Amino acid sequence: MTVPLSTWLQTQHSDMRQMLGNIAGACKVISNAVARAALSGAQGDAGSGNIQGEEQKKLDIISNDIMLNWAGACGHFSAMASEELDTIVQCNPQGRYLLVFDPLDGSSNVDVNISVGSIFSILRAPEQTPTEADFLQTGRQQIAAGYALYGSSTMLVITTGTGVHGFTLDREIGEFVLTHPELTIPNDTREFAINASNSRFWEAPVARYIDECVAGKSGPRGENFNMRWVASMVAEVHRILIRGGVFLYPKDSAKPNGKLRLLYEANPMAMIVEQAGGASSTGQQLTLDVQPSQLHQRVPVMLGSKNEVARLIRYHE
Numbered sequence: 001m002t003v004p005l006s007t008w009l010q011t012q013h014s015d016m017r018q019m020l021g022n023i024a025g026a027c028k029v030i031s032n033a034v035a036r037a038a039l040s041g042a043q044g045d046a047g048s049g050n051i052q053g054e055e056q057k058k059l060d061i062i063s064n065d066i067m068l069n070w071a072g073a074c075g076h077f078s079a080m081a082s083e084e085l086d087t088i089v090q091c092n093p094q095g096r097y098l099l100v101f102d103p104l105d106g107s108s109n110v111d112v113n114i115s116v117g118s119i120f121s122i123l124r125a126p127e128q129t130p131t132e133a134d135f136l137q138t139g140r141q142q143i144a145a146g147y148a149l150y151g152s153s154t155m156l157v158i159t160t161g162t163g164v165h166g167f168t169l170d171r172e173i174g175e176f177v178l179t180h181p182e183l184t185i186p187n188d189t190r191e192f193a194i195n196a197s198n199s200r201f202w203e204a205p206v207a208r209y210i211d212e213c214v215a216g217k218s219g220p221r222g223e224n225f226n227m228r229w230v231a232s233m234v235a236e237v238h239r240i241l242i243r244g245g246v247f248l249y250p251k252d253s254a255k256p257n258g259k260l261r262l263l264y265e266a267n268p269m270a271m272i273v274e275q276a277g278g279a280s281s282t283g284q285q286l287t288l289d290v291q292p293s294q295l296h297q298r299v300p301v302m303l304g305s306k307n308e309v310a311r312l313i314r315y316h317e
């Protein structure tokens, strides 16, 4: 049976239906902007930097504007925060929710036609005008999270706290269609993802874990492991949702807080991964339990198949 996103959304309360509907609209528009970038002159650097001192691509800024406009139009968000904006943006004072997003994740890949994505998280808003402090909620307080993957097909993966569901964009009808209901991550895996160029900076527990994987059949794990690194978190998490695996962007001596951002990368992905039966940890603490202290805070991330994440946590004890 074909279930379009608009039909699936009928299972949600009306605020959620409209919020996710508009976010899905934004993702379709971003998908087109990404696909047409070489034709429209939207590839390359914007010549500016974001608050974290990272070079912005033209498509980072375009995607950010699309998400602000489309999500803002549903009227349910009282404020939003984005990777690409220094401070929060006030929206509808009557809105009962906050939106946090990474408009284009993995954007260093965008000029080489490798998969990129968008990540979002929905939180409850306070009754009064939101301030930055109102965004500093733990991942457990998210009421929905998801990502769009702009890959060989465009997909939208959503959780509202009852499982994880994947929709594929059918370009012939312009609709997302439910193709991957109830995604689950196997408990065990023989595949890891880490940027090994940082290995000289790794801390002992991560170095031990990776050494043991690389040692293969003759090592302590007694199994051969495979490795992948796309450098697009959305693509890595998607691979793990489809066939299992473990993804690490740990802290190390060069990046004492890791690289990924807690509110709009780690938390939404951790909610998705937990909802799919996997786990996500900083090494010390479950990602969803971390109390944020800053909007653009970074956090170490280890997520994926439950038993591998449990092993990583053990190695950190």
Ligand SMILES: O=P(O)(O)OC[C@H]1O[C@](O)(COP(=O)(O)O)[C@@H](O)[C@@H]1O
Residues within 6 Å of the ligand: 054, 083, 102, 104, 105, 106, 107, 108, 195, 231, 232, 233, 234, 249, 259
């Ligand atoms: O280039 P590195 O250090 O391997 O980092 C790759 C990681 O950085 C990110 O690209 C960060 O996201 P942004 O592109 O949104 O800044 C992740 O998607 C990816 O996992």
Ligand SMILES: [Mg+2]
Residues within 6 Å of the ligand: 102, 104, 105, 106, 233, 265
């Ligand atoms: Mg990102």
Ligand SMILES: [Mg+2]
Residues within 6 Å of the ligand: 060, 083, 102, 103, 104, 105, 106, 107
């Ligand atoms: Mg980004």
